[in-house]
Amino acid sequence: MREELTRTTTPPTEPADPAATAATGPTAAAGTTRTAAPRTWAVRLVTLGIVLAALNLRPAITSLGALLEEVRDGLGMSGSVAGLLTSVPPLCFAVFGVMAPRLARRFGPSAVVCAGMAAIAAGLLVRPYAGNTAGFLAASALALAGIAVSNVLMPVIVKRWFPDRVGSMTGLYSMALALGTSLAAAVTVPVTDALGGNWQSGLASWALLAVAAVVPWLPLIRERGAAPGAPPPASEASAPAATGSAAQAPALRITRSRTAWALGVFFGLQATAAYITMGWMAQIYRDAGVSAGTAGLLLAVIMVMGVPLAFVIPRVATRLPHQGPVVLVLGACGLAGYAGLYLAPVGGAWAWALLLGVSNCAFPLALTMVGMRARSGAGVAQLSAFAQSVGYLISIPGPLLVGVLYQGTGGWGAPIALMVALMIPQMAVGWLAGRDRTVEEEAAAR
Secondary structure (H helix, E strand, O other), X not given: OOOOHHHOOOOOOOOOOHHHHHHHOHHHHHXXXXXXXXXXXXXXXXXXXXXXXHHOOOHHHHHHHHOHHXXXXXXXXXXXXXXXXXXXXXXXXXXHHOOHHHHHHHHOHHHHHHHHHHHHHHHHHHHHHOOOHHHHHHHHHHHHHHHHHHHHHHHHHHHHHOOOOHHHHHHHHHHHHHHHHHHHHHHHHHHHHHXXXXXXXXXXXXXXXXHHHHHHHHHHHHHOOOOOOOXXXXXXXXXXXXXXXXXXXXXXXXXXXXHHHHHHHHHHHHHHHHHHHHHHHHXXXXXXXXXXXXXXXHHHHHHHOHHHHHHHHHHHHHOOOOOHHHXXXXXXXXXXXXXXXXXXXXXXXXXXXXXXXXXXXXXXXXHHHHHHOOOOHHHHHHHHHHHHHHHHHHHOHHHHHHHHHHHHHOOOHHHHHHHHHHHHHHHXXXXXXXXXXXXXXXXXXX
């Protein structure tokens, strides 16, 4: 598929040729008028669904980080097992994320995201009451499976519903994701205290937000990810409307693209830093002498930095021919934050949280580059699944290794040194992934 979907800026409900309306008479014109209202309604519903879905993509992780010590005591976990627990999210994202394009072709992206939100709600409700580590891990995996498929399909839905606003809609989605992440980190401990200090109730309360996220996707299940009444792009005119372009497009040999590999490694290294932060940062502050509530707030500050920056960075990135300079700025902030965390974890705690929050915005940048490095919706789906699956596989050992180093050394010096060491290659591959080229061009040239 050679046509670039981002050039499709004409509203689908308007006829391409004004003379066509006059030629077909008032019946066709009335049909066009009837189509406009449902499309406007559906686009608004998709926007709401994207925001609510994004709000649910990290509370399962950061709410656990805020109460990790209580969960460890309640379930009798060692530091190494807790490290394994913090490695479960990227493992699930890698395993289940790769299934998302196939599920979307069969059931439609909206239906898969709707099912994903339901899985999140069920997993979050069940896991605190599982009674043992194995049950806790299994219920967590259910919730994380829902997150995984939604992670992959969000860029696809944005590309198909908002082809002329990829940057701004990715920014909105990333803002909501950062808001949900920081909200879970900030309020999980106070909510738990309000519920009598019971960590099970505090964790289970986040299932309510996931239930709310199911609702806007229910009317969209039958739309299969395409705007109602919208004609397909010229390059997809022969594809059945029910299955969409992704099912008809020839398979892209994504592994032949150096940019795809660079983006996958960049995604993996930034995910490693993010999951180490979400899983262990509150504990780092608590071990330095900060109270549990303040440690949760510091983690929330790291995450809340993504709310404004996740909207700004994608818009800036889409205006640059090369996103490498943005990668370097974010990496430099991360290096400064880790250095400060090692030298003065309490004295400069808030400053380090701000710097690490800026560094964590590599995630919305990676999502934006996924949308920019492929020409078509089908290409974005393949690149998103490839980059996220490869990336999350890469990120699996990081949080686990932090737990092992922490238990083996009895301190945070070695884990922080590991975080610094991982930031250097992240900056290098991010520079390569930011070059102005598409995976279709690279795959065809090799």
